[in-house]
Amino acid sequence: KGLRSTTIALLLLTVLQKSECRVQFSKASIYDEFDFKGENRVAIPECSNVARCAIFVSISKEAKYKEIYDKIQMSPAVARTWNYTLNQFAALRNAATKEIDPYFIVDGADNPSSETWIYNDNVDKVAAPLVLYAVDLSKDDFTPSVFDAADVLPGVSRGEIVTVISADPFTMIVDVDTSTVATVYMTGFDNAVVKGVSPDQCRSVLQNTVGENLSIQINGPIASIVFSDTQG
Ligand SMILES: *[C@@H]1O[C@H](CO)[C@@H](O)[C@H](O)[C@H]1NC(C)=O
Numbered sequence: 421k422g423l424r425s426t427t428i429a430l431l432l433l434t435v436l437q438k439s440e441c442r443v444q445f446s447k448a449s450i451y452d453e454f455d456f457k458g459e460n461r462v463a464i465p466e467c468s469n470v471a472r473c474a475i476f477v478s479i480s481k482e483a484k485y486k487e488i489y490d491k492i493q494m495s496p497a498v499a500r501t502w503n504y505t506l507n508q509f510a511a512l513r514n515a516a517t518k519e520i521d522p523y524f525i526v527d528g529a530d531n532p533s534s535e536t537w538i539y540n541d542n543v544d545k546v547a548a549p550l551v552l553y554a555v556d557l558s559k560d561d562f563t564p565s566v567f568d569a570a571d572v573l574p575g576v577s578r579g580e581i582v583t584v585i586s587a588d589p590f591t592m593i594v595d596v597d598t599s600t601v602a603t604v605y606m607t608g609f610d611n612a613v614v615k616g617v618s619p620d621q622c623r624s625v626l627q628n629t630v631g632e633n634l635s636i637q638i639n640g641p642i643a644s645i646v647f648s649d650t651q652g
Pocket residue numbers: 495500501502503541
């Protein structure tokens with residue numbers, strides 16, 4: 421009897437550890453509304469003093485939050501000579517694929533200074549459901565494929581990493597052809613590594629066996645799927 425309960429506890433622990441990872445990673449951070457509540461402004465270190473970074477935003481589609489998102493905005497660190505709101509970030513879309521167009525910050529170009537800040541200009545510093553995924557891409561030259569869960573298009577092809585972000589919990593159904601393995605991570609693409617080392621040792625939460633489709637309830641802001649030929 422004692423042995424059995426120990427086994428169950430260990431199994432539970434394993435599952436919990438597997439699905440958890442830090443929200444601040446070595447090359448990225450995932451911010452939510454609680455990072456902005458009560459704050460005058462939030463520093464984005466992944467996008468400060470780096471050669472190249474990308475920001476991806478998902479917000480709730482509920483109209484009641486629109487004004488709150490309008491007052492959470494990127495702005496220069498000193499003089500507020502321009503503002504770029506969460507509504508503007510969240511509207512960035514590739515018209516054909518519906519992928520989020522990354523907002524790239526390249527040091528010395530779009531970057532107002534070497535530091536990137538997002539201000540909360542709301543009365544009482546309130547916030548609303550949001551996901552802000554910031555990734556330092558200084559050492560990567562690829563353009564990542566990131567979707568808002570609200571408008572994922574079917575037909576992503578294998579060999580790619582697809583990341584999905586959402587301000588609300590979401591269900592992913594991954595249809596795969598008979599020779600593709602799909603591996604799901606509860607992280608951004610920066611840690612979705614099947615072969616080789618995930619920078620923060622994040623482990624996958626689910627992988628299909630060849631010929632199986634996947635359906636997974638994501639109770640978090642972000643998930644990445646790696647499509648490959650082989651089981652990891
Ligand atoms: C940017 O937003 C701040 C806070 O609402 C405001 O004081 C400032 O005038 C805005 N800047 C511009 C150029 O609109």
